[in-house]
Amino acid sequence: MGNENAPQAPGEGQARPFTCPECGKTFVALKGMMGHRSGVHGRKTGINATLQDIRDELRALQEALVGLEQATTKRHVIEERYASLAQEVAHKPRCMPSPDQERELRLLERVLKP
Numbered sequence: 001m002g003n004e005n006a007p008q009a010p011g012e013g014q015a016r017p018f019t020c021p022e023c024g025k026t027f028v029a030l031k032g033m034m035g036h037r038s039g040v041h042g043r044k045t046g047i048n049a050t051l052q053d054i055r056d057e058l059r060a061l062q063e064a065l066v067g068l069e070q071a072t073t074k075r076h077v078i079e080e081r082y083a084s085l086a087q088e089v090a091h092k093p094r095c096m097p098s099p100d101q102e103r104e105l106r107l108l109e110r111v112l113k114p
């Protein structure tokens with residue numbers, strides 16, 4: 001389709017300050033380097049990396065929720081899950097809790113309150 005991702009002709013005297021950490025290829029613009037990394041090496045960078053983290057987190061949470069549903073009569077399991085989720089969120093200073101983490105925390109709080 002478009003050729004935004006086509007390799008740029010090597011510019012004479014043009015600074016290429018962005019170096020791909022995987023293969024050493026240099027780029028004029030950070031955006032080009034990021035596109036190359038994700039396209040060629042399958043590496044997520046910037047917001048995509050954050051989104052990937054959140055997706056991984058969500059998958060883990062979904063699995064945890066299934067386990068939680070199976071153990072709703074076991075209060076200590078719920079308390080443990082709540083504690084570990086709260087800890088997970090607290091230990092991610094660079095990452096805001098995702099809406100699903102918030103939702104699960106609220107849900108667990110509701111379950112734990114008499």
Ligand SMILES: [Zn+2]
Nearest residue numbers: 020022023025
């Ligand atoms: Zn590369």
